[in-house]
Amino acid sequence: MKQALEGVKVADFSWVGVGPIIARILAHHGATVVHIESETAPDPLRALAPYKDNISGLNRCAYHACLNDGKYGVTLNLRHPKAKGVVERFVEWADVVSESFAPGVAARLGISYEDVREVKPDIIMYSSCNLGQTGPHARFRGFGTNLVALVGTTHLTGWPDRMPTPPYGALTDVIAPLFGVSALVAALDYHRKTGKGQYLDLSQFESTVHFLTPLILDYQANGRVAQRTGNTSPYAAPHGVYPCKGHDRWCAIAVHTPEEWKAFCKVIDNPDWTKDPRFSSVLARRRNEEELNRLIGEWTIGLSAEEVMVKMQEAGMAAGVVETPGTIQDNPQLKHRHHYRALEHPEIGLHHYDATPFTLSKTPCDLKMPGPCLGQHNEYVYTKILGISDEEFVALLGEGVFE
Amino acid sequence: MKNSLRSWERVSLSDFLRSAVEKEKSAMHEEREGLLSPYRVLDLTDEKGLLCAKVLADLGADVIRVEPPGGSLARTIGPFYNDIPHPEKSLFWFAYNANKRGITLNIACEDGREILKKLVATADIVVESFSPGYMKGLGLGYDDLCGIKSDIILTSITPFGQDGPYRDFQASDLVCWSMGGFAYLTGDADRPPVQVSLPQAYLTGANEASVATMVALYYREISGEGQHVDVSIQASIAKNMMNAPLFWEAAGVNLGRAGPFRIGLSLATGQRVIWKCKDGEVSFFFWGGKAGAHINRSLVEYMDEDGMAPEFMKEMDWETFDMATATEELFNEFSRHVGSFFLKHTKKELFQKALRKKMTLYPVQNAADIAGDPHLKERGFWEGLEHPELERQVLYPDLPFILSEELGKGKRRAPLIGEHNEEIYRGELGISSEELAILKELGAL
Numbered sequence: 065m066k067q068a069l070e071g072v073k074v075a076d077f078s079w080v081g082v083g084p085i086i087a088r089i090l091a092h093h094g095a096t097v098v099h100i101e102s103e104t105a106p107d108p109l110r111a112l113a114p115y116k117d118n119i120s121g122l123n124r125c126a127y128h129a130c131l132n133d134g135k136y137g138v139t140l141n142l143r144h145p146k147a148k149g150v151v152e153r154f155v156e157w158a159d160v161v162s163e164s165f166a167p168g169v170a171a172r173l174g175i176s177y178e179d180v181r182e183v184k185p186d187i188i189m190y191s192s193c194n195l196g197q198t199g200p201h202a203r204f205r206g207f208g209t210n211l212v213a214l215v216g217t218t219h220l221t222g223w224p225d226r227m228p229t230p231p232y233g234a235l236t237d238v239i240a241p242l243f244g245v246s247a248l249v250a251a252l253d254y255h256r257k258t259g260k261g262q263y264l265d266l267s268q269f270e271s272t273v274h275f276l277t278p279l280i281l282d283y284q285a286n287g288r289v290a291q292r293t294g295n296t297s298p299y300a301a302p303h304g305v306y307p308c309k310g311h312d313r314w315c316a317i318a319v320h321t322p323e324e325w326k327a328f329c330k331v332i333d334n335p336d337w338t339k340d341p342r343f344s345s346v347l348a349r350r351r352n353e354e355e356l357n358r359l360i361g362e363w364t365i366g367l368s369a370e371e372v373m374v375k376m377q378e379a380g381m382a383a384g385v386v387e388t389p390g391t392i393q394d395n396p397q398l399k400h401r402h403h404y405r406a407l408e409h410p411e412i413g414l415h416h417y418d419a420t421p422f423t424l425s426k427t428p429c430d431l432k433m434p435g436p437c438l439g440q441h442n443e444y445v446y447t448k449i450l451g452i453s454d455e456e457f458v459a460l461l462g463e464g465v466f467e
Numbered sequence: 468m469k470n471s472l473r474s475w476e477r478v479s480l481s482d483f484l485r486s487a488v489e490k491e492k493s494a495m496h497e498e499r500e501g502l503l504s505p506y507r508v509l510d511l512t513d514e515k516g517l518l519c520a521k522v523l524a525d526l527g528a529d530v531i532r533v534e535p536p537g538g539s540l541a542r543t544i545g546p547f548y549n550d551i552p553h554p555e556k557s558l559f560w561f562a563y564n565a566n567k568r569g570i571t572l573n574i575a576c577e578d579g580r581e582i583l584k585k586l587v588a589t590a591d592i593v594v595e596s597f598s599p600g601y602m603k604g605l606g607l608g609y610d611d612l613c614g615i616k617s618d619i620i621l622t623s624i625t626p627f628g629q630d631g632p633y634r635d636f637q638a639s640d641l642v643c644w645s646m647g648g649f650a651y652l653t654g655d656a657d658r659p660p661v662q663v664s665l666p667q668a669y670l671t672g673a674n675e676a677s678v679a680t681m682v683a684l685y686y687r688e689i690s691g692e693g694q695h696v697d698v699s700i701q702a703s704i705a706k707n708m709m710n711a712p713l714f715w716e717a718a719g720v721n722l723g724r725a726g727p728f729r730i731g732l733s734l735a736t737g738q739r740v741i742w743k744c745k746d747g748e749v750s751f752f753f754w755g756g757k758a759g760a761h762i763n764r765s766l767v768e769y770m771d772e773d774g775m776a777p778e779f780m781k782e783m784d785w786e787t788f789d790m791a792t793a794t795e796e797l798f799n800e801f802s803r804h805v806g807s808f809f810l811k812h813t814k815k816e817l818f819q820k821a822l823r824k825k826m827t828l829y830p831v832q833n834a835a836d837i838a839g840d841p842h843l844k845e846r847g848f849w850e851g852l853e854h855p856e857l858e859r860q861v862l863y864p865d866l867p868f869i870l871s872e873e874l875g876k877g878k879r880r881a882p883l884i885g886e887h888n889e890e891i892y893r894g895e896l897g898i899s900s901e902e903l904a905i906l907k908e909l910g911a912l
Contacts, residue, residue, distance in 0.1 A: 068686035093682050111756065113731065113791070114710060114718040120791065126713040177871070196869065199846040206827045209729055209740060213750030214829040216837050218741065220664040222654055227727050228748060228831055230740050231663065232652035233709040242674040243522065243867045249681035250502035250526045251870075253688055257505070263871035270848055270867035273837060274518075275670050277562035277864055282546040283834040284861060285558060290834050293664045295641065298545060305645060305659040312723060314660055316650065318639035382637040386660050387648035389711035390721040395646070395701075400631035403702050404712075415716050421672075421702030422679035423628075425609070425695040427686055 067094025068427040072252060075158040076100060076135065077142075077175050079107040081208055081237035082192040082268055083164030084131045086244045090160075091134030092420050092429045098445050099135040099436060100154070102142060103467045106438055107132075116412045122438050123411040129435025133407065133417050137436020138445045141467045142173040146460060151175060153450045155183040159252065164192040167202045177263045186261035188251050190244060194236075196267035208234025208268065215272040216279070223294045240271035301349035302328065305386060306361050308369040314386035315364060315372040320346075327379040332363045409434035442466055501527015502870075506684070508592040509533055509583075510567060511574070514541040515700065516596035516624040517563035518673035519680065523592070524566035525866050531590075531891065532569040533583065536910060538884040548857060554884060555856065561881045565852060565863055569882025570891050571912050574605060578911040583607065585896055587615045591687075592680055596624040599634045609695040618693040622680045624672055628699040638700075640666035647704025652711055655726040671707065672700030738790075739802050741831065744809045748831035749817050751809075753801060755790035763788065765826035766805065775808045838862075852880040888912060 072095040076087040084099065084107070091097040101107050106122055109131065115124040140150055151174060155161060161180050163170045170176045170191065177189050191197055194206045212218050212235050222229040244266045251262040273280070279290040297303040300320045308315050319328050322345075329338040337343065337359050342352045349356050364372050369385040376383030387395055393404045393416055401423065404416040412434070420429045446452045446466070460466060504527040510520035511533045524530040532539070541563075542554035549556070573579040584607075587593060593612060595602055602608050602623075609621045623629055626638035627646075641662050644650045654661035662668075676698040687693050710731060714720045722731050727741035729752055738752045754762050763785045770776035780801065809817065814830035821828035830836065843849065846869070851860040861880070892898045892912070906912045 066690075068682045071689075089678065108756075108758070112710070114714040114716075114720070116717050118718050126717040127710040130710070130713060195842055196846055198869070199842045201822060201842040204822055205825065206829060207754075209752065210750040210827055210829045213741070213748075213831040214840075216832050216834060217663060218748075218750060218831050219833045222661060222726075223658060226655060226658075227741055227743065229654055229661075229724075229726050230729065230750065231707075232649065232711060232722070232725075233707070233731065235667075235707065238707050238709065239671070239674065240867070242678050246522050246677045246681045247502070247526060247866070247868055247870070249678075249685050253681075253685050254502045254872075256688065260872060262502075265869040267846070267867055267869075270843070270846070270864065272867075273843070273848075273864050274867055275667055276665055276834070276837075278546060278559045279665055279834045280838055280864070281558040281562055281861060283838050285548045286546065286550055288546065288834075290664065295659065295661055297639075297641070297666075300639070303639075303641065305641070305650060305661070307659065312651075314645070314651070316639075316642045316645035316660075318641055320639075377636050380637060382639040382642045384636070384638065384642035384646035386645040386651050387705075388651045388721055388723075389648065389708055390715040392648040392705055392708065392712055393716075397627050397631045397633035397646075397699075398702060398705065401628055401699060401702060403699075403705065412717060416712070418702075418706060420679070421675050421700075421706060422696055422698040424679065424683055424686075425697070426692060427683075427694065 065428050067430060068424060070094040072096070072160065073158045074098070074160045074162065075154040076162050077170075078162040078164035078192060080109050080164065081131065081234060082240045082244065082266070083162050083190075085237065085241040086190065086192070086248065087162055088131055088134060089241065089245050089420060090248075092431065093427065094430070096449075097135040098154070098441075098449070099132050099137050100140050101137065101438060103139050103438060104141050104143070110438070121411070126412055126415060129409055129412060129415075130417050132435040134432050135436060136441040136445050136449070137439065138442050139439035139466050141465060142175065144463070144465045144467070146463060146465045148174055150446075150450075150460070150465060151179075152183050153452070155180045155187060157450055159188060159255075160248065161187055161189045162192070163189075166205045167193055167197045181261065184261075186255060186259055188248070188255060188262045188264070190248055190264040190266055192240065192244060192266045192268065194267075195269045197265045208237040211236045211268060212272070215269055216276050217272065220276070220279075220290060220292055222292050224292050228292060236268040236272045239275060240266060240268040243271045243274070296350070296353060298350075299346070301346050301353055302356060302360055304357050304360075306357070306364040306372070308364050308372055309367055310369070312388075313369045315369040316384050316386060317360070317372070317376055318382040324381055328376070328381055331375050331379045331381070332360070335359075335363075405431045407431060407434040410437055410440070439466065503528035506591040507531070507589055508594060509586055509590045510594050512594055512596040512624060512673070513539060514544055514559070515626075515669045516594055516673045516676060517541060518670050519622065519624060519676035520567065520594050521563050521565070522674070522677035523680065530567040531586070531887070532564060532567045532882055533572050533574070533586070534569060534884065536571045536573050536912060538571070542884075561861065562863070564881035566878055567882060568887040568891065569885065570888050571885040573911050574607065576909070576911055578906055578909055580605060580607065582892070582896070582906070582911065584615050587612055587619060589895070590616065590619065592620045592622065592684065594622045594624070594676065594680065599623070599625055599629045613693065616693075618687055618691055620680060620683045620687060620693045620696065622676050622683070622696040622698065624676045624698045624700065626700045628702070629697045640668045643668035643672070643700040643704055647701045647707065648712075649704050649707040652708060652722060652724060654724045656724045660724065668700055668704050672698055672703040675703040738798055742806060742809045744812055744814050744817055746813045749809060749814050749828055750831055751828040753788075753790070753798070754827070755788050755793070757786070759788065759790070760785035762826050765824040769820055769824060769826070770804070770808045773808065773811065775804065775811070777804050780804060850878060852878055854880050856883070885912070
């Protein structure tokens, strides 16, 4: 079957999170992507856990593999004097060039927008960094793990009586690529129609602020500085995550309308406390929410999370098992969607990769190759894709250009 | 009523299409040149999908919000302007509908559906977030829409997808957040899994939906074929877990909630990320390798300026410091000293110093901090949109990227209920005032 982005060619000089994730989404939908690293400076993600069997190694990192599957992997030492010619060949070949170093670094490596535009005036290029390429703090480096604090997400995550808690991983690293891909594909379409190239300066900070806009407006309009509110909702009670049978098993339940509350009470066998005036309306339940949640928890703890979910759903209530990193791949709905797919990695072995969370009715999301080992496709990419002759390839190899 | 409606029904579809599209295109080229200027989007979503077409609108698409008579239920979501709950004052609505136009239309009635079909004939993309099968039940399923516009793209955003064992499950943002697994990793270990206080699951699904729609649009422009896009909010949230499922698969470790600590970096122990300071919190963690050596050393130097750096931290060989093997005892020792040092300074002081020393520390910002953030201001991130009804300008975040091509913006605040009914029904579809009055009375608009 034909894929949506077949024919789009991406020279992916980016590393770590956002940049590679953007290129990976394009690869899943048919783009040809080459992930360019160097033995002298491998993608830092390769040094992060988890590793196969807990033994570290540049080609044993499942994290790097899962953000770069579907891409060819090559090595190129951008600091080598002869790398410039190879970079030019990549740019000539590509429709899209990417980088995600700290601002200023790409220019030193000869892959800034100015550099690549000289080779191909209508190139489309994206840069991704924490704060964007301009502005007083542009060159300040950082990790997504810290960036979620600057963005405001951390402040709003957790319980009002406790310290804020950073969301797991780096939420900015999953939000920013989506804005990036939308704009990038729009730029590709614009290029097809007008012949004009484009440079996209993506800010991970700004991307994630979009997920909190209502609270920025609340501050402007009402002077309110939003605080953490745990799992509560102004419009629903019960609204929370309740303990279930087993170790650290939970089920989320949300009850909005009076009809739902009635149905909810029926599901839990109408215990006497449900008739208590303290729980008679959403507002009353909100006022006594701690007690409400404790009482509900006494009921849910006797059942498995799946049982709670099914009982609630059968009565028309929004409820769902809290999946875990260890159970998510077995979720029946995600299985039905073939969301996780196994690929055989040369060093990690058979392991799972996630597809895009959307399906297109005519063009599939296809996971073709596991994440590349460092420099795995050098020969193929340099000789077959870029058309470097065997003699030149061997000569450049001997000079250390492909390190 | 029938007679009056017939007058515009008789216009052939192709004539109708041509005139409507031409009219629209000439108007747009003057006002709203953007990457997606040639395209029209009908946005039928509720709170599950608002951000999808917002992104397309920000990129220049002509987005028409189609709301039920009386307005979308998403308008009942707070916070509200001046804290007055009112469908024209929802700040949630403002946030995710700017740059769209708005009409009211009751697609549950036949007359309303007929009008929607006319609009579909002028559109490139329809975005919806009804329960699976609802549109089809109204005769507006993907196949039906293809009968009106053969290359239409229909983007459907639902909690679990159009198909599968959970497709008819009830959901809320918290339920999607939980079933996507991310809740499990969020919050304190001794408390239940937790959401972000401004729920994020629907926004995440809608953001994925704009990606999906753009991929489908690119293909349509090459192949001439539209398609049905099926977005699962649950799957969108599962992606947020990043490497956590891999820990299970590759290393047999089921990561959990770690409160203000970070896990998943090394297997040996968690590292504190959130620290109390004089007036709030900052985010900082020790880091290994070459990059980490600079960061860790900078912090120790800074502590030393206050005479608060213990000898063992000054003497550490940071170059060989390895996160994977560092012990919990060592991190606890660090924390004792670093923690009392941070308490002596405000988050602003610490961030200023971090900027100078290139030490990766960020303040834990709240809404007030973000509104005043000097970097965002300097980047021109905030864009003032006029709200004549409120007699003021409100600042909105601009696109989260800067494009090299200067593209005209022509931005507008979110539409009022039925604000563009006249403009679109009369101006574009050529429905007369009399007919509009009748349609309104019938409850179609």
